[in-house]
Amino acid sequence: METSPPRRRDPVQARSRARVDAILDAADAVFLELGFAEATTNHVAARAQTSIGSLYRFFPDKDALLVALAERYGDRMRALASQLTPMDPEGATLRGLISDGIDGFSAFLLANPGFVTLIHEARHPALVAGRRHQEGQMAALIGGLSGKLAPHLSPEEVQILGEVAQAVLSALQTLAHLQADAASREATLNEAKLMMTLYLSRRLGVPEDVPLARLGGEHSGQNSGQRGA
């Protein structure tokens, strides 16, 4: 019999929903500035222009802020993924797909600087499960595309390829966004594009610059498309 009023509740009125959003925005900013460990819940509440009591009305503890932030970014990531799904996949080349994907994700990071911080905080126990899920989704996305382009790959090969691509992309995006100036950032992203193109072209057995539609018919295209430039 839990007749006692619940200590924590979800917001039901409009003002409290807005407050929860403000608290998450504040947490995002404060974690970005100080990191999760150094940030205090009182600081987050102050930044959100609310009281510490209100924060704890909607979030059971400090970790819950991190988890809620991760979920919010998860939503945004899913939206990004569907937005980046090419409208004309058959007409695109492997190089073009990779380039668009990297540029799109880079724009996302530029617009969501707190996301990089969250990734760095990913060792936190409360986030581990969610992050594995997230990475798994991304790896599965890459793996799914790869499996389509290269049906001759075994599921194990597809899995490892997805994980490797995910790790490299994440590392190089992070490196790129450590650069302060846009020129250095773009140079780093170009290296990422080159590396992923070379790797996937080799592993999938797909040439870099041939529209993928041309390859749809033949199974396991064994064309080792090596070229000078």
Next chain:
Amino acid sequence: METSPPRRRDPVQARSRARVDAILDAADAVFLELGFAEATTNHVAARAQTSIGSLYRFFPDKDALLVALAERYGDRMRALASQLTPMDPEGATLRGLISDGIDGFSAFLLANPGFVTLIHEARHPALVAGRRHQEGQMAALIGGLSGKLAPHLSPEEVQILGEVAQAVLSALQTLAHLQADAASREATLNEAKLMMTLYLSRRLGVPEDVPLARLGGEHSGQNSGQRGA
């Protein structure tokens, strides 16, 4: 006039030097288990079978443990680097150099599991400077070799190439050592070798499987040695 006895001092007797080592070993193990934030100095002292007072006699604060650990790993890394310097660089191929380097570093990580933890803790303010130095050294090492093999590259290109290679190697070694079984780990390392070989071969304009001695004489060897295997 600082006639007052120093609060912290370096060990001068043998027993205290051994104690400092034990404290560092304990810190390494505890940070690996709990992470830096969750670990307590009392826990470290207990693991080292000493008292909290002794710990603070030799380390001014908790951060100093992290810094000292990083320095100790820095020494080990330098030893590894000189050990991995090939004895017959001219007879080796690009693919062979990369493979040996990745295998050597992997063995190092297997023998020093705390090092991976330390890398993850690298955002800590006390470590940032040291880590940049470390990464810079590795990037410079790669860049130095690259500049030798490809004198036509500009210093800026060499720099970015070193940073990119360092980031990718670090990410894939981390991914590999997340795998529990040796087979998965080796599969991931093989992908790392392939990716680095493809990338460096392209960027340096050096074929993958030709002994480097053959290329020493000609300046800026413009041989696009592309081959099927």
Next chain:
DNA sequence: TCTTAACGTGAGCTTTTACTCACGTTTATT
């Protein structure tokens, strides 16, 4: 309008943990 429930507040309680210090013990020096 009256009642109830959701919402908002911030002083302060409680727990945690980095760190100290006064005192005892071992090693070096004369």
Next chain:
DNA sequence: AATAAACGTGAGTAAAAGCTCACGTTAAGA
């Protein structure tokens, strides 16, 4: 042997920060 210096100890301190709670305010339902 005597003195000093380095070393070792752990109960206790102090400050920080997560979190509570009793009370006041706003919105919803009858």
